[in-house]
Amino acid sequence: MNNFEKYIKEHNESEMHPAELAKLLKNLNDHDFSEAIKRVPNDLVGDVALALPDRYFDDVVENLSIDELSHAVSELESDDQLEFMQELEDVDENKASEVFHSLDAEDKHEISELKKYDENQAGAYMQLEVFTANENEIVQDVIKRFAKLRKANELENVQNLFIVDKHNKLLYTIGLDDLLIFDFSKTIKENKVLSDESFDSKIAVDTEDIKEVVNYFKEYDLSVIPVINKHGVLLGRITSDDIYDIINEHATEQMYNLAGVDDEAEEDEDVIKAGKKRAYWLAINLVTAIAASLVIGMFESTINSMVALAVLMPIVASMGGNAGTQSLTVIVRQLALGEITKGDAFRSIKKEVAISLMNGFIFAILIGIIAYLWFKIPMLGVVIGLSMIINLFMAGFFGAVIPLALKWLKIDPAIGSTVILTTVTDVVGFFSFLGLAKVILL
The missing domain is CATH 3.10.580.10 (CBS-domain)
Known part of the structure; x- marks a missing residue:
């Protein structure tokens, strides 16, 4: 006897909670899930379906009849009815149409009323049942x-x-x-x-x-x-x-966007659809990586004359990228929480630049000493130290400015920020390090 069967046996319907049933159902294999969903009390099926991750909704629909789906919808509150019907339409429009027309007049009217609103409007999330x-x-x-x-x-x-x-x-x-x-x-x-x-x-x-x-x-x-x-x-x-x-949805969307991933595509089981969305951002990243490589190509003779430069150069770009991501993440999150207004945008930029500069000086001294001990070239430590300060300064500045600028342009600050920032830190990191090396060392 699995945990789901045990729960069903030990609890009557009034004691069951949709969230608990959903948690137990997620631990079942496909065959057991198909059998178990049929044993969920009819009055709770709708709530259980909405409590499950989106990828399970197809299985719920496949294993329930039109009458069972209709009953599940009728037991939900109006806002949940709309959500259930929208997910059902995504899975099977014909079945969604059949379910809708089988509902009573009041349910159909309420769903239709809520459908009039755009997904970003308050009306789309309200319950029509009020006292x-x-x-x-x-x-x-x-x-x-x-x-x-x-x-x-x-x-x-x-x-x-x-x-x-x-x-x-x-x-x-x-x-x-x-x-x-x-x-x-x-x-x-x-x-x-x-x-x-x-x-x-x-x-x-x-x-x-x-x-x-x-x-x-x-x-x-x-x-x-x-x-x-x-x-x-x-x-x-x-x-x-x-x-x-x-x-929760907004936080997930931001996290995915920062990584160049589409949240809707990732919730879909279609590998090709998710792969296409990821490939789009990877293609952009490829272009930016080529841009960074072109900068390196400009200093080919400099690198050939001193192998140590090729060894140390990734360190500067990597440190800048990480420092920039820290600033970017903080600003994007504060914007999402409404903690940054137009009036204090400069304060946020100044703070991130100050933190990056502080860390830039600390790690400039550290990597400068390491470079000197490693290659026994005194000025090489100075070059990489100066480059570290420059790149971390730019990382902090652009890590704060990019999301603020996107917000000002009414674009989600998380979308594309990481790709733009990586390009800046790579190009600045390589250019400053190799440029300084050419001037000071050669």
């Missing part, structure tokens, strides 16, 4: 209504009550914990005046950039945020679990 009340409702009636909806499983993860007017315009928000200490016999409006326990949270507009909404959650320590349209009408809510996913 609302009118200011003039008695608190006791509101609580009874909430209890009824919760028992019917029509609401999940509710932390806030949204107070709206008769036109569904959002007035303010009340935390459920505050609601519980209100006078149950009075209206919400009367309680608000008497105890002032209600609060106004940050509000997101449906067309707002989702990155701005992520910043709201971080800056104001939110667990949920209401989403309104330009007229102030309440449309839905965005919860912290969706924000965690967005942060």
Whole structure:
């Protein structure tokens, strides 16, 4: 008996958690996975499928019927329904169409509404299921209504009550914990005046950039945020679990981009597709490597006259590349976290240059001594030391400037930064070292 079978046997459906089921399913081979996914309770299949890495979604679709997939979608909250259907469309458009048309009218309407938004807009990430009340409702009636909806499983993860007017315009928000200490016999409006326990949270507009909404959650320590349209009408809510996913996806995307890898292609099992994406950046890197080689070719006679130069030259370029990558990574991450504004960009550049220069002097002395002891040529240590200072200075400067410039041009700072930086540090490293050697040593 494997761990999945043991878990299924020992827990009833109400005790099972989608994340735990997904973790157990990932440890199964293809055959066992195909059998196991059929044993996941129908009400949990949708959540389990979304909790699994994308590469497993094909297997889920292959092993479930249209009716089972339709039921899985119907059990999800509206934002998860949209995500499930989008992944299903990527796998099999015909099957996705069949599943969509088999859903009830309300589910189809909600999915269609969310599909209207671009993937970078707040509206694309909201849940349409919200708990609302009118200011003039008695608190006791509101609580009874909430209890009824919760028992019917029509609401999940509710932390806030949204107070709206008769036109569904959002007035303010009340935390459920505050609601519980209100006078149950009075209206919400009367309680608000008497105890002032209600609060106004940050509000997101449906067309707002989702990155701005992520910043709201971080800056104001939110667990949920209401989403309104330009007229102030309440449309839905965005919860912290969706924000965690967005942060994780963005961090993964940045990490891949820094390495010249496409995140969407890497999540796909298609080797050719991923290979093509990687080949694109490798081709660019080949061009930049040729540029660095051309610099070396300019000093061919210099290198031929002193073999020590060929031995030491990669050290300067390598140190510059690593120092530049350190600065680049720090700046890209700070930009992603919103820690660098237009006003303090110069401060960031100055800091990275200072750190690189400090390390440049330290390692210039160290490599200078090593070069002298190794080849017994005093001025060779001076040459490589000066070159180290120059290259690390340029590495720190361009490591900070490149992502800031890309950000100013409204390009993702992570895309292409590493390739550009490597070219700069290689060319500067080789040119400064060999150029100084030609002037000082020969």
